[in-house]
Amino acid sequence: MPAWAGLPDGWAVGETGLVPGGATRSDTRMGQHKPRSRIQRQNRETILEAALAVFSQHGFRGATLDMIAAQAGLSKPNLLYYFPSKEAIHVSLLSQLMDTWLAPLRALNPDGDPIAELRAYMRRKLELSRDYPRESRLFANEIIQGAPRIEHALATDLKALVDEKSAVIRGWSAAGRIADVDPHHLIFSIWALTQHYADFDVQIRAVLGANRDPLTEAEGFLDRLFTRLLAP
Amino acid sequence: MPAWAGLPDGWAVGETGLVPGGATRSDTRMGQHKPRSRIQRQNRETILEAALAVFSQHGFRGATLDMIAAQAGLSKPNLLYYFPSKEAIHVSLLSQLMDTWLAPLRALNPDGDPIAELRAYMRRKLELSRDYPRESRLFANEIIQGAPRIEHALATDLKALVDEKSAVIRGWSAAGRIADVDPHHLIFSIWALTQHYADFDVQIRAVLGANRDPLTEAEGFLDRLFTRLLAP
DNA sequence: ATTGTTTTTGACCAAATGGTCAATCGGACG
DNA sequence: CGTCCGATTGACCATTTGGTCAAAAACAAT
Numbered sequence: 001m002p003a004w005a006g007l008p009d010g011w012a013v014g015e016t017g018l019v020p021g022g023a024t025r026s027d028t029r030m031g032q033h034k035p036r037s038r039i040q041r042q043n044r045e046t047i048l049e050a051a052l053a054v055f056s057q058h059g060f061r062g063a064t065l066d067m068i069a070a071q072a073g074l075s076k077p078n079l080l081y082y083f084p085s086k087e088a089i090h091v092s093l094l095s096q097l098m099d100t101w102l103a104p105l106r107a108l109n110p111d112g113d114p115i116a117e118l119r120a121y122m123r124r125k126l127e128l129s130r131d132y133p134r135e136s137r138l139f140a141n142e143i144i145q146g147a148p149r150i151e152h153a154l155a156t157d158l159k160a161l162v163d164e165k166s167a168v169i170r171g172w173s174a175a176g177r178i179a180d181v182d183p184h185h186l187i188f189s190i191w192a193l194t195q196h197y198a199d200f201d202v203q204i205r206a207v208l209g210a211n212r213d214p215l216t217e218a219e220g221f222l223d224r225l226f227t228r229l230l231a232p
Numbered sequence: 233m234p235a236w237a238g239l240p241d242g243w244a245v246g247e248t249g250l251v252p253g254g255a256t257r258s259d260t261r262m263g264q265h266k267p268r269s270r271i272q273r274q275n276r277e278t279i280l281e282a283a284l285a286v287f288s289q290h291g292f293r294g295a296t297l298d299m300i301a302a303q304a305g306l307s308k309p310n311l312l313y314y315f316p317s318k319e320a321i322h323v324s325l326l327s328q329l330m331d332t333w334l335a336p337l338r339a340l341n342p343d344g345d346p347i348a349e350l351r352a353y354m355r356r357k358l359e360l361s362r363d364y365p366r367e368s369r370l371f372a373n374e375i376i377q378g379a380p381r382i383e384h385a386l387a388t389d390l391k392a393l394v395d396e397k398s399a400v401i402r403g404w405s406a407a408g409r410i411a412d413v414d415p416h417h418l419i420f421s422i423w424a425l426t427q428h429y430a431d432f433d434v435q436i437r438a439v440l441g442a443n444r445d446p447l448t449e450a451e452g453f454l455d456r457l458f459t460r461l462l463a464p
Numbered sequence: 465a466t467t468g469t470t471t472t473t474g475a476c477c478a479a480a481t482g483g484t485c486a487a488t489c490g491g492a493c494g
Numbered sequence: 495c496g497t498c499c500g501a502t503t504g505a506c507c508a509t510t511t512g513g514t515c516a517a518a519a520a521c522a523a524t
Binding site for chain 1: 290291292293294369372373375376377378383386390391395411413417418420421423424425427428429431435438439441449450452453454457460461463
């Protein structure tokens with residue numbers, strides 16, 4: 001199963017999945033690509049799971065269809081029976097990822113307690129780093145290389161969401177309920193600090209040495225950090 | 233010229249540069265690979281500069297010798313006259329980079345004012361993100377993919393340096409001159425927050441929209457953040 | 465000019481890689 | 495049992511790519 005199964009999700013968005021067999025779906029309603037057979041869903045999931053492992057570790061170009069096929073336990077032509085191309089697999093992963101990735105920010109409740117809400121947001125993002133490091137690295141790889149495949153989503157969906165939540169945070173500042181910090185950079189700092197523990201995992205473990213638990217320690221550290229930063 | 237020319241550097245370390253021509257250096261002292269002709273130094277620099285641009289944008293496997301050759305204005309066989317392989321170019325870049333990258337931490341002065349020292353460290357790292365984003369991304373690419381080529385340096389050189397400076401910071405905490413925070417995670421937070429502005433540049437600009445200057449804003453934000461975090 | 469050395473490159477090569485295709489397999493159903 | 499259709503794959507292909515090599519330029523020293 002895909003790693004993000006059972007998350008505060010919402011599917012939606014892109015999903016560039018062309019149905020195998022080539023034939024156009026007889027379904028008239030647009031965007032209704034679901035009716036795949038049991039075995040099809042199964043294999044698509046297997047492939048995406050394998051592709052996640054390979055893409056996140058080697059990047060798009062570093063990954064080969066053979067690697068993904070081997071990891072999935074399928075033949076290469078069989079991969080291409082379920083996905084039209086290597087890029088389609090990649091895009092499919094990215095579009096699923098976006099939702100999972102933004103869910104924690106979506107959940108920021110304007111009516112909750114400001115500091116509690118922001119700390120909860122940070123903690124949820126840290127949980128993603130702990131539980132879904134491969135997804136984090138897949139995303140990081142894409143952004144570092146200039147986000148060729150998701151730049152548009154960043155400038156539209158992501159920007160809209162961040163702007164919306166920034167307004168909320170600005171309101172909290174104005175009301176004196178949290179310190180007066182730039183909301184955008186506050187959000188960036190949450191991203192940076194939490195994702196760092198997934199993306200730079202090797203480095204962190206190399207520096208800390210074995211028998212220390214980076215993610216657990218991070219929780220305490222970051223909690224203190226944001227508490228101090230946000231105190232009015 | 234390489235982008236990091238004129239930095240608080242120190243060369244040293246690896247430098248896996250085999251001298252073209254195949255002949256062994258007559259120099260008896262080990263590690264003395266320098267005596268290259270003017271044109272050789274020139275072309276090696278041109279190649280490394282081009283390779284930095286290409287590797288940092290496409291990752292190791294995403295980069296091709298043809299891209300690098302084109303960027304450098306040289307023929308592909310000519311590249312391989314100056315470097316034995318694609319990997320040698322990459323390693324050469326990484327080993328130079330390590331020094332530049334760690335210089336700011338090395339400069340942390342145990343006898344200075346704790347908060348001023350740590351803020352200065354943060355600011356120097358942020359300057360690296362502003363002035364050498366390609367180097368930052370090259371490094372990030374390598375770490376994300378498991379640091380296959382520099383894991384050893386991380387576990388030895390880097391760990392040693394961080395441990396050393398951590399002891400200093402712990403001393404400051406114990407003396408009540410800064411708040412009691414875990415030194416390792418404090419350093420990680422500086423890395424995360426500053427490098428994020430280089431590595432995730434596209435995302436940040438997409439979210440902030442044009443006509444905002446991320447790096448300048450970041451300086452103020454981060455200064456406030458660390459001031460609040462470290463206040464005893 | 466002549467000779468010797470360093471640089472440069474066009475032509476090639478073998479391996480890797482994304483993708484195609486015709487043929488085969490397998491199971492559901494009549 | 496036989497038919498049909500989705501699933502699977504071995505063989506194959508064109509292109510890309512890291513790397514080689516022998517020959518040609520450049521250049522230096524006499």
